[in-house]
Amino acid sequence: MKFYVESLTKCSQRLGTLSEIEGKPSVAIRTPAVMLHTQKLSQGGQIPHITHEVFRLVSRKPQILQIPLAGMHTFKEAIQYYEGTISSFIGSKDSLSCLTLQDPCNITKQGHHSSLKVPIWTKNGKVYYDAKSYMDVVESFKPDMYFLLSDGDTNISSSEKRVSKSVSNTISFYKDCLERHRKSEVLKHSFVIAPVVGGYKHLAREKYIEAMLEDVRDVDGFLIDGLHNNGPETEFLEFHEIEPIVQCIVDKLPVEKLHVVQGCWNPVNIIGMVELGIDLFDTSYCHILTERSAAMTFAIEPTERTNAYEINLRDAKYVDDFQPILLGCDCLSCAIMCTITCDSLKK
């Protein structure tokens, strides 16, 4: 898989294409784009509440599935005996897969660190991964894209010490994982995304990027990691809180490579980050909205008539409201809004 970007201006919005995908020569994904978030727990590889079959009712265009390892850990052993790729194992062989570490919808518990090991929380509790065990899993999953291992456990209030530990751990993971990638036959077509850590400390970010750029061959993209600890809180970060650090990082990254940010960001922040040159996001925001029975109702298309940003379907005033969620919207949900009403009534 290769990434082509149309503009080489730093820190500005850009169009790009992911194409030349191994085994899927006709597929091209235009960026800025979203990966379809799939869930952790042992719900590995499924969009929350939507089977791949139902998704096909929404769109038949090729998609990238964001698959958190936290959700696939349970299959670690089985998949060693499985011949196909992770996409076909989870029942969506036409989709592209992007293996990530944590689930952006679930808060990653802070602390729990061990030197050169990263904790993930699975159905059966905490499990540690180091560079070797992580790359073992990546090799058996054979994803189209994957994040290298990182210690991204930082947020806006992390201490200098935590940030510096995160940087030194991740530098080590970066080297070990990349070395392993280069030796790996099965991963030779996989698209490598290197996490960039350093919390909200500009110096730490610069230090990390400098170390990484010493050897950046075979890295196809960068993940701006360590901005938050995942979970619904991410939605409430203000753009002015993240803008300086994201800008500082994007400014130092090679402009021709893919820039990724994970998390359930609100749409305003997504637009802000697109303007800073981020190419790839994920749909975890949709999941946390659905969990609180909310539906986005701000207008995107000129046909859509609305006066609210979002509505909460648990509100009693909707009990006898027989309109679709958003007038003029042609999504499946607006066509089938009654089903959703019933679903929420069940709770």
Place this chain on the structure above:
Amino acid sequence: MTTTKSPLIFNIVAECPTSKARVSRMTLHHGSVDLPVFMPVGTQGTLKGMLPEQLEKLGLQIMLANTYHLGTKPGPEILEQAGGLHKFMNWNGCLLTDSGGFQMVSLLKLAEITEEGVRFQSLNEHKAEVMLTPEHSIGIQNAIGADIIMQLDDVVKTTNPNKKRIEESVHRTTRWLDRCLKAHKKPDTQNIFPIVQGTLYEDLREQSAKDHIQRDVRGFAIGGLSGGESKDDFWRMVHLSTDILPKEKPRYLMGVGFAEDLVVCCALGVDMFDCVFPTRTARFGCALTRTGQLNLKKEQFKKDFRPIDENCPCNTCKNYTRAYLSGIVTVLPVACHLITEHNLVFQMSLMKDIRESIKTNKFPQFVAKFMLDLYPDKNYPTWIRDSLSAVNIKLL
């Protein structure tokens, strides 16, 4: 002058010359249904885990919804405003609703049955005492607007040995039937089916069936079975009921959905079935196959990369392995959706095979092969041997 179209037209397409099995077509207000049919249960106006679009694509013609649940939430007023359940849930196929009486008795400890109706403590926040009368049940069912609706019956636990109480319930059920028919507001689009009661007493069942066939109705249900009685009693009651119920009207056996029960009861002349089992068991991780059930939670499937059933045409079998399903079952909803789809396709293709075998005059052979697949060591349960031999079907 306008000619009103009957809300139920029943045509027999083919009959098995050996047993009582038959294939027929029932045309209702919302479309036609090929019988024998299995009707999955969408309790609250949604078949859990499946969109109406998916059900339509699977070729589902009719499903069931529960009056008790819908009458509690969203309630008849909202359903009326929505223009009925079909519009509310966006399902254009046929619907059948029960009377709500069964849930009163099964879900609620405090139900008390009097001549007026069923008195129970409501599940809403006020916990007020509510009375469900035959008129009230039909009122809610008229608001829901299903193509087939059920009379309120006096439900007695199938294993209750008190014959006097059962006799009372048989007579009361018929009295309530007359009240239901009188209260019915939409006879042009909805059909009331009476329910044959009498639990396990032959004489009472006979009486119930004979009373009901006097009424001007277009189909009949057999109730009060599938409630913990022995299979030996069960099949005899079905056999007896279908002998009395008229051939030219559909017969609906309530609460039956196990594959072998469907096959046997089709042979006994039943046309319609419903049961929560296939969809509920799916949500607990159990997949149905012609050779038995697979509990996908089991360790043995963790590295089993075969589909649930290699011959099954469903999406789940086309795209997913047992190993994958095993890892995700019972944790969060999507796995339930996938297994629900498989189990629905399983039930529907079983019914289709039954219909095809009757049409091609091979039903007895189909039954024998079906039972052999299920009991390869030929250790057939007695009730299966007896019931099938009562309709001249020999096992292999």
